[in-house]
Amino acid sequence: MRWLAAALVAVLLALPAFPSVFGSYAVTVFTLIFFYGFLGQAWNVVGGYAGQLSAGHAAFLGVGAYTAALLSAEAGVTPWLGMFAGGALAAVLGAVVGFLGFRFGLRGFYFVLLTVALSEICRIIAANTEAVGGALGYYITFTGNPRQFQFQDTRAYYYIALALMVAATGLVAWLERRRFGVYLAAIRDDEAACEAAGVDTFRYKMLAMLLSSFLTGVGGTFYAFYLFSLQPNTVFGVPLSVEIIIRPIVGGAGTVLGPVVGSFILSPLAELSRHYFAQGGWHGAHLIVYGALLVTVVLFLPEGAYPRLARALRRRAAPTA
């Protein structure tokens, strides 16, 4: 399994070096696969492992994106540092929503509503603050300077997104086998039983939220300097939160490779259907494909695609082993 993963990463690293077989559109699609795989992995920590269904992760992405963009344009701070400032600020926001939700024992739908409300509050604040561009959004001037996280060659984004996804997945794989990961999985199953077994559930849910929001905030820098424009309605919008959540759920929430598998399934589908439906004048029709797919997964693969895939691979490997 480890060998397979290493080989896959090596192939993905080498692919863009062959522009003839790997056109610019493919680079874009893969960049999105990796980036959404990364965001899904960040969400997976609190939403998948700890089972706290945040539907407002766009807020963390948005805060990270605005922070890095503003620091870069207004204070001349390189986004390579700004990304950590953005992550830290997103984590502060994560601490606020986590404290409110976990301290007062909000579960299930109520926690979902709290997180949606949080991202809506962020959206309204951003849309009404002239200093960050208001409702029209904030635009980043393209300089092509790598020190400003800007690249002429789009393949740079490909590698950065791949690095983010691999790093986050490696971190989650490492945490899964340690106390932190075991506790989160137990919290997802039964919080009262956790408390009885000596687990400080509040503390571990908070830690999961902090890590998740920090990583998502770091992703905000990539988002800002890949798209060069930040629209409050998009970057703090519920649809973006759904994009973040749906990949780990389809791939397998609370598994190491679930978000990655989910992104490999959904991101190309989203991109291609968006592309073709838009050509035919059917804007937004890709969301119907999403909806249909989500229903299918919930009905037939409630634990996600990855656990099923892993079992099939193990079964195939078993006779030779």
Added chain:
Amino acid sequence: MSLLEARGLSKHFGGVQAVAALDLDVAEGEVVGLIGPNGAGKTTVFNLLSGFLAPDAGEIRFRGRSVLGWKPHAICALGLARTFQIVRPFPRLTVLDNVLVGALGRHPDAGEARARARRVVDRLGLGGKASSLAAGLTLAERKRVELARALATEPALLLLDEVMAGLNPTEIATLVGLIRDIHAGGVSILLIEHNMRAVMALSNRIVVLNFGERVAEGPPAAVASHPKVIEAYLGEDDVHAAPAR
């Protein structure tokens, strides 16, 4: 020396007085049985002692410290572990991981904790099921997982809530042996039990609860013949009717 000391413990739910000014002690090395008819307040007592409920009045001291207002995980860290009457193993975790959750509190290193959990799993005869998901186990097995998880927290006092219920006589005999074994290992035990044979066999002392109050206390033999106890279990009329026949 008293390990657990509860004084004047009271708790009501709406108009129902579940526990009324209860004094309860467990000495170090003791096995105390807590019995009483359904609705006597036994499980409420457990919830109060383990921090899942806050008492309306009273004081709880464990290992010489007041644990009033402590969260359950903190009380567990101090050495009081409990099982639930309706078992709650983590269904999507394996048996070993279930027990591991308990062991990690004392052993933050996952490798060390896993080795400890493994030993507890083997000791409770769950070795063959270590990598099965808890959701797929029989009731008897799930009860043992629950016990193993509590035991893995390395408690000084173990609160067992009807661990015999729903088990067949062979399983009960095995479990009685296991509990004796745990006690011999230096763990004091407070158990709620409806299975009289088991509770009589295990306990040094029995406390009888009815309507949230302690109605009798003493060694098993004395308690079994106590008129108040017979009354609590069979009702007043039966007691008076019985000699007439």
